Amino acid sequence: MRKWPVVIFALVLTPLTVHAAENAPTFAEDIAPIVFDSCTSCHRPGQVAPFPLMNYADTRKHAKSMRRVMDDRFMPPWHPQEGFGEFRDSRRLSDKQIAMFSKWVDAGMPEGDAKKTPALPKFPEGWQLGKPDLVVEMDRPFNVPAEGADIYQNFVIPLGLTEDKWVTAVEFRATAPVVLHHILYFLDDSGRARAKTSKEGQPGFPGMGFRPTGSLGGWAVGGIPSKLPDGLALPLKKGSDLVLQTHFHLSGKTEKETITVGLYFADKAPKRTLIGLPLPPAFGLFSGVDIPAGKAGFKITDSFTLPVDVDLVGVGAHAHYLGKTMKAMATLPDGTEKKLFSIQDWDFNWQGQYLYKEFVRLPKGTVVRSEITWDNSANNPRNPSDPPVRVKWGEGSKDEMGAVNFRILAANEADVPKLREALQTHVRQTVVHARVRGDVIEWEKLGVPPPAWWKETPTPKKQDEPKKETPKAPVGFRDLDGKEQTPLTVDGAKANVLFFITTDCPIGNSYSPEITALQKEFAEKGVRFYAVQVDSELTADAARTHAKEYGLSMPIIIDTKHQLVSATGVTRTPEVAVILPDGKLAYRGRIDDRYPGLGKKKPAPKQRDLKDALTAILAGEAVANTRTEAVGCSIPDLPTR
Ligand code: HEC
Incomplete structure (x- = not known):
């Protein structure tokens, strides 16, 4: 008895179902274009995907799992999120295509008129971008085991270039494409990578640990090699080695990989610098x-x-x-x-x-x-x-x-x-x-020594566990009296003002009365002032004499390592930086606009940027103008950098 309703239902519906099937998508007309365009480039013999998707039979066989991976957007692999930038060679399927595939599976995967199936795209054999300008190869094969953890191996290929080049594209050929998952193309003219490889046994060296001196981009499975647009090119210094940082997925059988790389050069230096x-x-x-x-x-x-x-x-x-x-x-x-x-x-x-x-x-x-x-x-x-x-x-x-x-x-x-x-x-x-x-x-x-400036800055205590909260800054700045100062940490105050100067910048010196007046006005309201001498070779005595001459009464710090210059991003003297209790930079730039340019001076300033910034901060308001251009002397880079 229980079967009856179903049968009746089926009888009633039969003509309808047939009608729907007539309108259903077919492989020949609707599905093949999607699969051939979006899947076959990887799902074909000799490529990285695990099975071919080249015809009706292949597709029918894998249809259910194809639908699942399309629904989850696991396939085709494409990771940038929709709506965040539009990219070339996007592999993203449209919602419509995914719905179409699903409908086709539901309709029983009809083939349709086989004669209407489009031809498979022509997948280029050989170099896809044409003949490279330079072809290089690993000197011996890398033996890829059948099983185990994924392998990261770096292969070093000397390029033997005797002149600098500009690279527009890199392409490669693999002998075992099934296991090669991605390659990052690095350059090294330091000899560091070369020193890590041994002459015998497996070529290259394992891991991701290596500091390159340049990069030519990378490739991941299925990526289409392409030339940089608009005549752009990447620099390749003569004498550089090419370092291929590779990642292998093991396939269950041993493989031998010898990668060949083709480099494409521009005839001339690009007009624009990447x-x-x-x-x-x-x-x-x-x-x-x-x-x-x-x-x-x-x-x-x-x-x-x-x-x-x-x-x-x-x-x-x-x-x-x-x-x-x-x-x-x-x-x-x-x-x-x-x-x-x-x-x-x-x-x-x-x-x-x-x-x-x-x-x-x-x-x-x-x-x-x-x-x-x-x-x-x-x-x-x-x-x-x-x-x-x-x-x-x-x-x-x-x-x-x-x-x-x-x-x-x-x-x-x-x-x-x-x-x-x-x-x-x-x-x-x-x-x-x-x-x-x-x-x-x-x-x-x-595996590298710290730079000198790192070693010389005060070393904070080693911490064993990650810190729970933002630590108090262990800064070790001392003023001319040897007193510890914390210009970057606003402790028990409303803001810190850092006034960057040298002893010999005339505009800087001319601001001494103004900054002293501001200090008088704002110190009692909770603003601390520091003068920062940026000349790293200045002696304490010379700084003291200067402070006396110009009547500076704030703590004076000689920024011998330009730590304060770096932390605030100032580029001139005189320039000021205002730090808030949360460590953020509230204002950076000129004190006021009395100098419209070098050699020009107004009788009086119209815009008093530092004063306005401090007034806003004390009133709990946002600083209206957070950055201005300071006029004065450029701060030179430290010779050690
Ligand atoms: C860029 C290369 C590439 C493209 C394009 C691609 N695949 Fe794949 N596919 C792979 C690789 C590689 C694997 C193996 C899984 C892995 O390595 O993550 C895979 C695995 C699969 C699997 C097995 C998933 C599982 O683990 O169960 C299915 C099904 C699949 N692909 C369907 C598709 C379909 C459908 C398309 C087109 C809409 C497609 N693929 C396009 C590379 C590709």
Whole structure:
């Protein structure tokens, strides 16, 4: 009895179902174009995917799992989040295509008229970009075992170039493409990588631990080699070795891999200079990457204010297994928020580098921000440690690092030096912040000696466990009387004002009465003033004489290592920086506008920027004008840098 209703139901519905099937998508007309365009490039013999998807039979056989991986957007592999930047060669399927595939599976996977099936795309044999200008090869094969953990191996290939070149593209050929998962193309003219390889046995050296001197980008499975747009090219210094940092997935059988690399050169130097904008610098080495065991959502952020108009060309992200999300946003000077890049579920296996479809123009004054999070909890299926352990910055695959790295251009090539200078300042500030926080950098583990300026700055106590709260800055600045001062830490005050000077800058000296007057007015309201002498060779005696001559009564610090210069980003004397209790820089620039330019002086200032900033801070208001251009003498770089 129970069967009856079903049968009746089926009888009633039969004509309808047939009708629906007639309208259902067919392989020949609707599905083949999706599969051939989006799947077959990898799912064919000799490529990396585990089975071919080249015809109706293949597709029918795998249809159910194809639907599942398309629904989860696991396949085709494409990791940038929709809406955060538009990229070239996007593999993202549209919702419509995914729905179509699903409908086809539901309809019983009809083939349709086989004659209407499109031809398979022509997958180029050989070099996809044409004949390379230079072809190099590993000197012997790397034996890839059948099983075990994933392998990271670096192969060093001397290029033998006797002149500098400009590289527009890199392509490679693999003898075992099934196991080769990604390659990062690094350059090394220091000999460091070469020194790590042995003459016998397996070629190259294992791991991710190696500091390159340049980079030519990278490739991940299925990535289409392409030339840089608009005549752009990357510098390749003569005498450099090419270092292939590779990642192998083991296949269950042994393989031999000999990678051949083709380099494509530009005829001439590019008109525009590609520049790296790493957020944070050095993959987070100075950004406090120290992740407690079990912690989900450990986060670091970084930001950089563009000193000139900039075009974004491309972007990539990097972290190891615990990396979870990477995001980059921009706040334009008019307050508009722009989404630049986002990966929501970082997968170390798919290191992508992405070129924007169109350059993204960002005007001067735009703040570019990045945020990277890690998941070191036991719930992270990719966590290599069970139970989770504390993880610090490092180059091993169980260590962590993280950054969003942009490739950018100055909109006006003439602005390149200014852009570079600002980037250098950004790096220095990051380093000084690490120092002020008391970060412990394990230089020995990194295998390089710390730079001199790092060693000479006061070393904070070693910390065994990650700190629970922001530490009090262990700064060791002493004034001329040998008294410890904390200009970067606003302790029991409303703000600190740092007044950067030299003994011989006339404009700086001319401001002595003004800064002293401001000090009188604001000191009793909780603002501390410090004079910072930026001449690293100045003797204490000379500084004392100068202070006396110009009537400076605030503590005077000789910034011998330019730590304060770096931390605040000042570039001139006289220039002032105002620090808030949360450590943020509230204002940087001129004291007032009485000097419109060098050699020009107004009888009286119209705009009193420092005074306005301090008044706003004391009133609990936002500082209206947080950055101004100081007029005066340039602060020279320290010779040691
Ligand atoms: C860029 C190369 C590439 C493209 C394009 C690609 N795949 Fe894959 N596919 C792979 C690789 C590699 C694997 C093996 C899994 C891995 O390594 O993560 C895989 C695995 C799979 C699996 C098995 C998943 C599992 O583990 O159960 C399915 C199903 C699949 N792909 C379907 C598709 C479909 C459908 C498309 C097109 C819409 C597609 N793939 C496009 C590379 C690719």
